[in-house]
Amino acid sequence: MAQKLVNIIIPAYNVQKYVGSAIKSVLAQTFKDFEIIVVDDGSSDDTKEVIHAFGDQVRYIWQENMGLGGARNAGILASNSEFIGLLDADDEWRPNFLERMMALVQSRPDAFVYYSGAQGMDSEGNDLPQIFGRMISSNDLSRNILRANFIIPSTVIFRRDIVVDVGLFDEKNHKLHGCEDWDLWLRLASSHSFAGTSESLVRYRLHSQTFSANPLHMQEAVKAVVEKNFGVDDGRYEIWSDEKRRAFGGVYRYYALTSIQKLGAWDAATESMRKAFAIDPSLAIDLDLFYELTFGSQPPGHRGTIHGFDLEQNIQLVTNMLEKIFEKQASIAALRRKTFGTANYAMGLVAYNLNRQDLSRNLLRQAIVYMPVLLLVKKAFLVMVKSYLNPNFVRKMKRFINGEFRADAAN
Numbered sequence: 001m002a003q004k005l006v007n008i009i010i011p012a013y014n015v016q017k018y019v020g021s022a023i024k025s026v027l028a029q030t031f032k033d034f035e036i037i038v039v040d041d042g043s044s045d046d047t048k049e050v051i052h053a054f055g056d057q058v059r060y061i062w063q064e065n066m067g068l069g070g071a072r073n074a075g076i077l078a079s080n081s082e083f084i085g086l087l088d089a090d091d092e093w094r095p096n097f098l099e100r101m102m103a104l105v106q107s108r109p110d111a112f113v114y115y116s117g118a119q120g121m122d123s124e125g126n127d128l129p130q131i132f133g134r135m136i137s138s139n140d141l142s143r144n145i146l147r148a149n150f151i152i153p154s155t156v157i158f159r160r161d162i163v164v165d166v167g168l169f170d171e172k173n174h175k176l177h178g179c180e181d182w183d184l185w186l187r188l189a190s191s192h193s194f195a196g197t198s199e200s201l202v203r204y205r206l207h208s209q210t211f212s213a214n215p216l217h218m219q220e221a222v223k224a225v226v227e228k229n230f231g232v233d234d235g236r237y238e239i240w241s242d243e244k245r246r247a248f249g250g251v252y253r254y255y256a257l258t259s260i261q262k263l264g265a266w267d268a269a270t271e272s273m274r275k276a277f278a279i280d281p282s283l284a285i286d287l288d289l290f291y292e293l294t295f296g297s298q299p300p301g302h303r304g305t306i307h308g309f310d311l312e313q314n315i316q317l318v319t320n321m322l323e324k325i326f327e328k329q330a331s332i333a334a335l336r337r338k339t340f341g342t343a344n345y346a347m348g349l350v351a352y353n354l355n356r357q358d359l360s361r362n363l364l365r366q367a368i369v370y371m372p373v374l375l376l377v378k379k380a381f382l383v384m385v386k387s388y389l390n391p392n393f394v395r396k397m398k399r400f401i402n403g404e405f406r407a408d409a410a411n
Contacts, residue, residue: 005033006098006157007079008087011071012051013041015089018205020050021125022089023058025203031098034085035059037078041071069169069180076160076168084160090210091118091154092125092203100201101157111195112162113188116155119200120301123207128301132204133196141196142189146243147250147286149182149222155202156181162192175224178217183225206301215262222254237279249280257292264297266317274325277335284338290346293318306354315347315363341371345380352383361387 008026012019019038026036036058038051042065051060063074076084083105087093097116104114120128133152144150166187169180176183188194227233230244237245255272259265276283283289295303296314322343326336348363364384367374374380 003080004035005081006031006035006083006085006102007075007081007160008034008036008085009072009075009079010036010038010087010089011041011068011075012038012043012047012089013065013068013071014043014045014047016043016046016050018090019047020053021092022087023051023054025092025095026087027054027057028095029093029098030096031102034098035079035081037061037075038089039063039071039075039078041065041067066171067174067177067180069171069176072180073168073171076163079160081160083157084163086153086156086158088154090205090207091152092121092205093154094201094203097201098157100197100199104195104197105157108193108195111193113156113158113185113192113194115151115157115194115196116199116201117197118152118155118202118204121203121205122301123205125203125205127203128206129305129307130301130303131200141194143246145182145185145189146246148254148288149179149185151181151185151196152202152204153181154204162188170228173224173228176221176228178214179221179225182222183228186225186229215258219255219258223251226251240279245280246282249276249283252276252279253283253286253289257289260293261297261300266321270321270324273321277325277339281335284335285342287342287346290318290343291350293321293343294347294350304353311351311354311356311359315359318343318347337370341367341369341374343367344370345374348387349379349383352387357387357389 010019010022010026023036023038026034038058038060040048040051040060040062042063048060048062051058059078061074061078063071066074072086083102085098085101101114101116105111108114115133118132120130120132122128133150133155163184166184168184170176170183171180185194226247230241230247233248233251240248252272252275256269256276259269259272292303294311294314295309296317298305298307298309302308322339326332326339344363344367348360348367351357351363352360360383364374364380364387367380368384
């Protein structure tokens with residue numbers, strides 16, 4: 001087969017139910033200069049038969065089970081293209097994924113890794129409301145990727161040679177399983193530019209057979225990645241580098257969020273957050289952290305909606321957790337003010353977005369008491385003002401500004 005601009009690597013292990021849909025989503029791309037390489041990582045079900053049904057539209061590689069990192073590496077090493085696209089066998093690309101990503105390559109030739117957002121879907125392929133991944137400017141990426149891995153592998157296109165040069169995915173350290181991608185991004189981000197788009201170009205499947213569905217395994221994998229890159233947690237935070245403190249603060253941040261989201265364990269989350277704040281005090285102004293805490297144990301795919309969500313109860317749980325963390329610690333009063341200010345600000349924004357203006361108004365007032373500087377934040381000020389207005393009035397004003405009333409009058 002002639003050399004293509006992009007090789008698509010699909011690692012497959014016992015995914016007969018999904019891999020056909022993944023392949024079809026690539027074949028439906030509006031951008032056509034690609035070759036699909038499926039690496040069958042020792043499947044024992046009918047995965048092979050599903051793949052072979054596509055004939056010469058797919059290059060098939062079989063190997064003994066090496067894990068996700070080993071399967072991706074086998075595909076990369078078998079490729080000969082300038083760019084590699086990653087697609088997990090249970091995910092799907094929108095038809096314009098490659099077209100939009102290659103346009104991003106053209107607009108950002110200085111970058112080496114490109115990524116997009118992803119729409120959640122359930123095990124049967126039904127769209128869920130939550131969008132995963134987010135576009136962060138390249139100036140902030142190296143610091144943000146230290147704190148949390150927000151890049152979904154199936155949204156990624158990268159330059160093949162640079163990933164080969166840094167050693168590919170780590171397939172030998174089995175403690176990293178499920179987080180090999182984050183380890184690679186960390187190795188790249190300090191010296192290579194990433195470029196992202198907020199467009200949702202991928203359908204990201206949530207189901208019980210993934211590594212991410214096992215919170216205890218993922219907690220250990222996250223810690224293993226940070227230990228590999230920065231050393232162990234020896235408790236000597238005062239002499240750690242800023243990067244190590246930020247990374248380990250992210251570890252315990254992740255422990256706290258997964259303890260709540262997957263296990264409903266608020267006490268365990270409290271202990272993890274106490275350690276996270278001690279290591280990285282800048283978490284006190286991490287707005288995303290407090291958004292996630294506000295949504296509590298709301299199931300993935302629905303976070304940010306009203307589905308399975310008791311706002312008042314979660315606000316009380318978050319408040320109780322923060323009170324426990326900061327009790328009897330008068331020496332960190334400034335950190336306490338920042339934490340409660342950011343938390344109330346985040347909870348106020350959530351309440352406003354869920355049309356709870358009364359609750360939003362009270363939370364934003366409390367946020368400003370803790371952090372008066374929020375009065376200078378345009379978004380906080382505007383939401384506070386709008387929380388005093390009747391929602392119907394706000395909707396009518398938006399329609400007026402958008403010209404809908406004038407159009408109605410003209411008719």
